[in-house]
Amino acid sequence: MNSIFAKRRARLLAMKAIRDNYVPGDKLVTCPKCGQESERKAVAEGLSVCPHCGYHWPIGGYYRLSTILDPGSFRELNAKYPAADPLSFPGYRGKLTAAQHRTGLNEAAVTATGSIDGHKCVVGVLDSRFFMGSMSAAVGEKITLAIEYAAKNKLPLIIFSASGGARMQEGILSLMQMAKTSAALARLSDKGVLYISVLTDPTTGGVTASFASLGDIILAEPGALIGFAGPRVIQQTIGETLPEGFQRAEYQEEHGFVDAVVPRAQMRETLARLLMLHEKGGRA
Amino acid sequence: MSTITAAERVAIARHPQRPNVCDFIDGLFTDFFECKGDRLCGEDAAILGGVARFHGQSVTVIGTRKGKTLEENLKCNFGMPNPEGYRKALRLMRQAEKFRRPVITLIDTSGAYPGLEAEARGQGEAIARNLMEMSRLTVPVVAIITGEGNSGGALALGVANRVLMLENAVYAILSPEGFASILWKDASRSAEACEMMKLTAPDLMHLGVIDDIIPEPEGGAHTAPLQAIRQVDRALRRHLSSLSKESGAALAADRYQKFRKMGAAASQKEEL
Numbered sequence: 169m170n171s172i173f174a175k176r177r178a179r180l181l182a183m184k185a186i187r188d189n190y191v192p193g194d195k196l197v198t199c200p201k202c203g204q205e206s207e208r209k210a211v212a213e214g215l216s217v218c219p220h221c222g223y224h225w226p227i228g229g230y231y232r233l234s235t236i237l238d239p240g241s242f243r244e245l246n247a248k249y250p251a252a253d254p255l256s257f258p259g260y261r262g263k264l265t266a267a268q269h270r271t272g273l274n275e276a277a278v279t280a281t282g283s284i285d286g287h288k289c290v291v292g293v294l295d296s297r298f299f300m301g302s303m304s305a306a307v308g309e310k311i312t313l314a315i316e317y318a319a320k321n322k323l324p325l326i327i328f329s330a331s332g333g334a335r336m337q338e339g340i341l342s343l344m345q346m347a348k349t350s351a352a353l354a355r356l357s358d359k360g361v362l363y364i365s366v367l368t369d370p371t372t373g374g375v376t377a378s379f380a381s382l383g384d385i386i387l388a389e390p391g392a393l394i395g396f397a398g399p400r401v402i403q404q405t406i407g408e409t410l411p412e413g414f415q416r417a418e419y420q421e422e423h424g425f426v427d428a429v430v431p432r433a434q435m436r437e438t439l440a441r442l443l444m445l446h447e448k449g450g451r452a
Numbered sequence: 453m454s455t456i457t458a459a460e461r462v463a464i465a466r467h468p469q470r471p472n473v474c475d476f477i478d479g480l481f482t483d484f485f486e487c488k489g490d491r492l493c494g495e496d497a498a499i500l501g502g503v504a505r506f507h508g509q510s511v512t513v514i515g516t517r518k519g520k521t522l523e524e525n526l527k528c529n530f531g532m533p534n535p536e537g538y539r540k541a542l543r544l545m546r547q548a549e550k551f552r553r554p555v556i557t558l559i560d561t562s563g564a565y566p567g568l569e570a571e572a573r574g575q576g577e578a579i580a581r582n583l584m585e586m587s588r589l590t591v592p593v594v595a596i597i598t599g600e601g602n603s604g605g606a607l608a609l610g611v612a613n614r615v616l617m618l619e620n621a622v623y624a625i626l627s628p629e630g631f632a633s634i635l636w637k638d639a640s641r642s643a644e645a646c647e648m649m650k651l652t653a654p655d656l657m658h659l660g661v662i663d664d665i666i667p668e669p670e671g672g673a674h675t676a677p678l679q680a681i682r683q684v685d686r687a688l689r690r691h692l693s694s695l696s697k698e699s700g701a702a703l704a705a706d707r708y709q710k711f712r713k714m715g716a717a718a719s720q721k722e723e724l
């Protein structure tokens with residue numbers, strides 16, 4: 169019985185993931201970093217990484233989960249949690265509906281339980297296709313529910329962040345999600361549960377200034393833009409051109425804010441190793 | 453005062469003669485001793501903190517500081533803190549926890565400083581750490597938004613048991629100018645943004661983001677600063693005295709629940 173359900177879950181995730189592996193272009197795709205062309209199929213099979221320069225294209229939430237979790241282990245948490253319009257902001261409902269149709273997502277966060285190389289965990293992913301992965305009340309709530317689920321069940325938590333920052337249309341309630349998620353992480357930490365934060369391109373604004381920066385372990389994908397203020401705002405403020413590589417994953421590693429820059433192809437094994445290292449083992 | 457528009461309140465909140473953090477500290481406390489530095493690498497004048505007495509009780513006071521003269525403005529970076537400021541604030545909050553005294557924060561900032569150096573030293577991490585650590589303090593925490601409270605830079609001092617706002621203060625995700633330029637690529641539409649952003653004290657009270665509104669003299673706090681400070685004193689006394697009856701664990705739990713509820717749709721929780 170169990171294996172039938174596991175197979176069904178694996179198939180479901182694979183179906184959702186296909187839609188998410190969305191490197192744009194027809195037969196050939198052009199890398200925005202090196203400008204070289206590659207076969208679309210080759211890029212898709214290579215985890216959406218440029219075979220020439222290693223550029224990591226953004227990927228969707230379900231596809232991300234399919235690259236990380238053991239087949240058949242995926243169980244989505246709060247899949248139907250609705251998007252909201254707490255300030256009745258003009259035009260916002262329509263934009264939410266359009267984003268939902270375009271992406272097949274309810275909101276910018278997907279949360280699930282599953283296992284990585286047999287290690288059970290809770291995983292949250294922000295999907296940058298939905299309002300740039302910005303922090304809405306629903307995103308904050310889904311992330312908080314995932315943190316609380318991890319705390320209650322003493323399961324390690326992994327969150328892949330990708331966010332343009334605040335959800336403007338939700339104003340102050342977007343801001344309050346920073347406090348809510350950070351407070352939930354304090355409780356998770358007090359229970360001695362591991363939290364791994366993975367920063368992907370781009371992680372900025374309120375997400376950086378809350379849960380993304382609070383991991384026991386912080387990993388980043390190569391080249392990911394990571395910061396509080398966006399580069400354009402900084403450039404306007406200081407009136408200078410920003411140095412090459414500023415706020416990129418490698419820069420953040422050099423400045424002490426990231427434990428390791430991990431290419432997508434090594435992410436699953438790295439996470440598996442970290443989960444293993446935090447399990448209570450035998451005596452030396 | 454009820455006919456006043458959101459844009460007018462923003463103008464009052466930014467009035468150059470509006471009482472600032474130093475005026476409030478002078479008017480509310482005695483024996484203020486300023487503590488400087490984050491004990492890591494620097495001192496940030498954009499955040500002022502220290503120990504003082506409030507009606508005979510020792511308290512930790514932390515506020516954003518803009519300064520009133522141009523010289524002061526420059527020294528305080530116009531009230532836009534760097535990571536060192538937030539880390540100093542955290543250091544003082546931990547001290548308050550150690551010595552079991554309430555924390556009172558005074559917020560008036562256009563936001564955390566979006567500078568190259570601030571980023572290099574982890575502005576995002578500094579704010580995030582404050583949010584996390586403030587949520588678990590076991591002493592009373594009262595935040596008062598006295599002028600303009602913008603972005604994570606304001607929230608980093610705002611995870612309190614009680615969040616109070618002066619009647620004409622504003623509290624928002626970012627400045628109305630920034631909001632208009634991001635949403636419509638047109639900063640000149642800021643007056644329009646003010647109305648949509650729900651940034652006034654009555655709007656925020658309605659949304660459950662703040663707990664009390666402190667009345668201001670007709671025309672705004674700058675018309676009669678001492679009267680405004682007296683009103684803050686009265687509100688602060690009332691809230692501190694009710695919080696001081698709670699245990700440390702209850703204070704942390706209440707603070708958690710207060711923020712936990714924000715933006716949560718009712719009865720949507722579902723577990724496997």
Ligand SMILES: [Zn+2]
Pocket residue numbers: 199200201202203204218219220221222223
């Ligand atoms: Zn390339």
